[in-house]
Each structure stands twice: as structure tokens, then as C-alpha cells.
Amino acid sequence: MSENFGVIFSSILDGLTTTIWATLGGIALTIVLAFAAGLGMLSRWLAVRWLARIYVEVFRGTSEVVQLFWIFFVLPLLVGFRLVPLFAGILVLGLNHGAYGGEIVRGAVQSVPKAQHEGAIACNFSPAQRMFRVILPQAVVEMMPPFGPDIMVIYGVELAFYLVLAILITIVMRALESAGAKRIGRMPPPRTKFLAKTQGGGV
Amino acid sequence: MISFDDVDKSWGPNHVLKKLNFHVKPAEKVSIIGPSGSGKTTILRILMTLENPDEGIVTVDGDELWNVERGRRIRRETTQMKLTRRKIGMVFQQFNLFPHLSAIQNVMEAPIQVLGMSKNEAHERAKGLLDTVGLGEHLDHKPPKLSGGQQQRVAIARAMAMRPKVMLFDEVTSALDPELVGDVLDVIRDLATSTDMTMLLVTHEMRFAEEISDRVVMFDGGVAVEQGPPQKIFQDPDNERTRRFLKAVLEH
Ligand SMILES: Nc1ncnc2c1ncn2[C@@H]1O[C@H](COP(=O)(O)OP(=O)(O)OP(=O)(O)O)[C@@H](O)[C@H]1O
Ligand SMILES: [Mg+2]
Numbered sequence: 381m382s383e384n385f386g387v388i389f390s391s392i393l394d395g396l397t398t399t400i401w402a403t404l405g406g407i408a409l410t411i412v413l414a415f416a417a418g419l420g421m422l423s424r425w426l427a428v429r430w431l432a433r434i435y436v437e438v439f440r441g442t443s444e445v446v447q448l449f450w451i452f453f454v455l456p457l458l459v460g461f462r463l464v465p466l467f468a469g470i471l472v473l474g475l476n477h478g479a480y481g482g483e484i485v486r487g488a489v490q491s492v493p494k495a496q497h498e499g500a501i502a503c504n505f506s507p508a509q510r511m512f513r514v515i516l517p518q519a520v521v522e523m524m525p526p527f528g529p530d531i532m533v534i535y536g537v538e539l540a541f542y543l544v545l546a547i548l549i550t551i552v553m554r555a556l557e558s559a560g561a562k563r564i565g566r567m568p569p570p571r572t573k574f575l576a577k578t579q580g581g582g583v
Numbered sequence: 584m585i586s587f588d589d590v591d592k593s594w595g596p597n598h599v600l601k602k603l604n605f606h607v608k609p610a611e612k613v614s615i616i617g618p619s620g621s622g623k624t625t626i627l628r629i630l631m632t633l634e635n636p637d638e639g640i641v642t643v644d645g646d647e648l649w650n651v652e653r654g655r656r657i658r659r660e661t662t663q664m665k666l667t668r669r670k671i672g673m674v675f676q677q678f679n680l681f682p683h684l685s686a687i688q689n690v691m692e693a694p695i696q697v698l699g700m701s702k703n704e705a706h707e708r709a710k711g712l713l714d715t716v717g718l719g720e721h722l723d724h725k726p727p728k729l730s731g732g733q734q735q736r737v738a739i740a741r742a743m744a745m746r747p748k749v750m751l752f753d754e755v756t757s758a759l760d761p762e763l764v765g766d767v768l769d770v771i772r773d774l775a776t777s778t779d780m781t782m783l784l785v786t787h788e789m790r791f792a793e794e795i796s797d798r799v800v801m802f803d804g805g806v807a808v809e810q811g812p813p814q815k816i817f818q819d820p821d822n823e824r825t826r827r828f829l830k831a832v833l834e835h
Binding site for chain 2: 495496498499500502503504505506507509514517518521
């Protein structure tokens with residue numbers, strides 16, 4: 381039993397590590413994409429604004445499941461290879477939440493008063509310095525309320541969902557195991573439970 | 584030092600500057616007065632490149648800042664404009680300090696970022712400037728922790744840190760409580776008497792304008808209706824509109 385428990389425990393741990401990595405990777409990708417999209421939508425160049433807008437609308441307008449389907453099943457047909465499921469997951473998480481985050485970044489940047497832009501121009505800052513030294517540091521504070529719950533809660537919920545799923549599967553497995561063990565009147569050897577069950581039924 | 588040649592500016596039907604011709608000599612201290620909406624702020628904002636003229640040429644220290652032909656696409660942030668803009672500093676009515684930076688960081692940031700000055704040097708310069716405006720004790724305070732008068736003096740130090748040739752002051756004491764106005768005016772008076780900076784002040788402090796300026800310009804209806812030495816303008820104006828305006832202002 382203790383050996384069995386060890387296996388269950390290590391598979392939970394495996395699932396947990398994978399989920400944590402996927403979550404962290406997804407968060408990192410989300411932040412990068414959100415800033416790129418948010419600033420892109422405010423760009424001086426029409427083409428950049430359009431590109432950012434199209435990205436945001438497409439990924440906000442379709443469901444994550446559809447996006448996962450495209451990336452995992454359709455994309456391989458186009459490019460000839462399939463992403464490791466973990467990477468496909470990270471990519472979908474990042475692309476989807478990045479699109480929502482883009483709107484948060486845009487809103488926060490636009491909420492910084494015009495007077496701050498003008499103060500920065502009077503200081504002779506270049507457009508990039510104005511954005512990165514003056515506007516963004518103030519906008520980031522604005523982003524925290526919407527971004528905080530977004531990243532923390534949404535990813536947290538997804539993380540919890542994966543964990544509960546992993547635990548449920550393990551519980552079901554253990555129930556099947558003990559049911560099988562009762563029928564044959566002994567502990568099933570680890571890893572050979574299905575074989576043991578059929579053997580037990582056969583005798 | 585500053586020249587506006589045939590500068591025109593309107594917002595829709597509101598014709599704010601009508602073929603304005605306006606010139607300022609180096610080191611001259613000029614006060615701009617006039618009723619609300621007469622375009623005083625607009626003149627300063629065009630100089631700071633916060634607003635563009637619809638037509639006309641603006642030069643600073645011999646370099647072109649704006650050269651706009653009516654109907655042509657307006658080009659912002661040209662290299663020429665950026666270089667010319669460095670000669671100009673501005674102090675705003677609402678201070679416009681950066682709230683996420685301390686007083687001294689507000690003053691250090693532009694010399695480091697724009698002039699490429701070392702941190703130590705910028706710190707020295709900023710500390711010196713904040714000392715002169717009486718904020719030596721509050722170097723590390725963030726703007727929201729300072730009074731309006733203190734914030735405005737930090738803003739003056741911030742503009743001075745770039746050593747501009749031209750300084751623009753737009754009603755810099757109108758947002759202050761009356762008891763804080765004096766300290767800020769003292770700082771500007773010091774600058775006016777101790778430096779050869781060209782200064783352009785939009786102000787409603789008539790006594791102060793009379794005291795420090797070489798010339799006073801009265802604006803109304805998009806044109807300079809009268810200008811001259813402060814004694815002349817304040818004591819014996821020729822223009823009827825100037826007389827009416829001063830009477831209204833000085834009655835309070
Ligand atoms: N961004 C803008 N959009 C539309 N109208 C504007 C804008 N900026 C200024 N105006 C108009 O231009 C006119 C001149 O404005 P300006 O701020 O230069 O006046 P002012 O002389 O500084 O007045 P005050 O003494 O009230 O500060 C006003 O009628 C104002 O409503
Ligand atoms: Mg004004």
C-alpha cells in the first residue's frame with residue numbers, strides 16, 4: 381500500500397510540477413503579449429495599431445478550446461510538426477490572456493493624465509523615454525487592480541482545476557484498485573492492477 | 584531670441600491667434616497679460632511644441648521650431664524640432680511633476696536621460712538647484728507629500744536643470760493658496776535678476792509683472808493690442824481695451 385501510495389504521490393507531484401511550469405510560462409507569455417498588444421494599439425503607426433487590434437479581437441472573440449484545437453490539431457497540418465501538449469497549453473493560455481491583458485495595458489496607459497505627457501515633453505524626453513520613464517511606471521500602478529485578479533485568479537483557478545482533476549483521477553484509480561483487491565482477497569501488486577483484476581476474475 | 588511670424592491658430596471657428604507677429608530679444612523678460620481665452624497659454628504651448636500652429640514660422644535662438652504652410656501636413660518630432668526644443672523650459676500652472684519620482688529624481692531625470700549626464704553630476708546639480716529654491720530639506724519627498732508651493736518650486740528646479748535659454752511660466756501661482764504665492768514669486772524674481780535667461784511669463788500678478796519685466800504685452804482677440812515698458816502699460820495705457828482690462832483686474 382505504501383509503495384502504491386508512493387507512485388500515486390509521485391504522479392501527483394509530476395502533474396503538479398508540470399501545471400506550475402505551464403502556469404508560470406503562460407503568465408510570462410501573457411505579460412509580454414499584453415504589453416506588446418497594449419502599446420501596439422497606441423502606436424503612432426497605423427499598421428502596428430491594426431496588427432495589435434486584430435490580434436486582440438481574434439483571441440478575445442474565440443474560445444480557448446477552439447484556440448487549443450487549432451494550435452494542437454490544425455497547426456501541425458500547416459507547419460508539419462505538432463507542439464508538445466505542455467507548450468500548446470502555454471501558448472493558448474498566453475495568447476488568450478495576452479489579448480485581454482492588452483486592453484488592460486491600453487486602458488491603464490490612457491488613464492495617465494495628459495499633463496504627464498506634457499511635463500515629459502517639456503523635459504525634452506524622446507517619445508520612448510516618455511513612455512518608459514514617465515507614463516508606464518504610473519500606468520503599471522493602474523494595471524494592478526485589473527491585472528492582479530486576472531492573472532492570479534484566472535491562472536489560480538486553472539491551476540486548481542488541473543490539480544482537482546489529477547486528484548479525482550487518482551481517487552478513482554485507488555477505488556478501482558481496492559475493488560479489484562477485494563475480489564481476489566489480496567493486495568494488488570503495484571502497476572499490475574488491471575492484470576491482477578482479470579486474473580482474479582478468471583480464477 | 585524668440586520670433587513668431589504670421590502665426591495663425593484656430594480651433595474650429597475659434598480663431599485664437601490671428602497672424603501673430605511677436606518677437607523677444609535675448610535675456611528679455613516679457614510678461615503677457617490679457618483676458619481669459621485671449622491665447623496667452625497657446626503662445627507658450629506652441630513654443631513648448633505642445634500645440635502646433637496652423638500657419639506661420641516660429642524660431643528660437645535662430646533655429647526653426649515650426650514652419651507650417653497652411654494646409655500642409657504638420658510634422659512633429661523632427662530632429663530639428665527636438666534640438667530647438669532643448670533651448671526651452673516650461674513651468675506649468677498645475678506643476679506637472681512626475682508623482683512616482685522623488686523631488687530630486689524629478690530634477691535629475693532629464694539631465695541623465697536627455698543630456699546623458701552621469702548620475703553623480705546630475706545629483707549634484709539637482710541638489711544645488713533644490714537648495715536655491717528652498718527645498719534642500721525635502722529631496723526625497725514624492726510630490727504628493729509636498730505643498731503646492733513646494734511642488735511648484737521643484738518644477739522650477741526641474742526646468743532649470745536643463746539650463747534652457749528660454750523659460751516659459753504659465754500662470755505658475757494661480758493654483759496656489761495665497762500664502763504660498765510669495766515663495767514661488769521670490770524664486771522667479773531671483774532667476775529674473777540673476778540670470779540672462781529669456782523669460783516669458785503669463786501672469787495675473789500685475790504688481791510682480793511690473794516689478795520684474797522689461798516689457799509687458801497685452802493680448803486680446805488674437806492680436807497684441809498694446810505693448811511697452813511696464814510703467815507705461817500699467818500707469819498710462821494708450822489702448823482702451825488695456826485700460827478696461829487693467830481696471831477690471833486691479834479692482835480685486
Ligand atoms: N485643445 C483645445 N481645443 C479647443 N480649444 C482650445 C484648446 N486649447 C485652447 N482652446 C481655446 O483657445 C482659446 C485660447 O486659449 P488659451 O488657453 O490660450 O487662453 P488664455 O489666454 O491662456 O486664457 P486663460 O487666461 O483662461 O488661461 C480659448 O478660447 C480656448 O477655449
Ligand atoms: Mg492660460
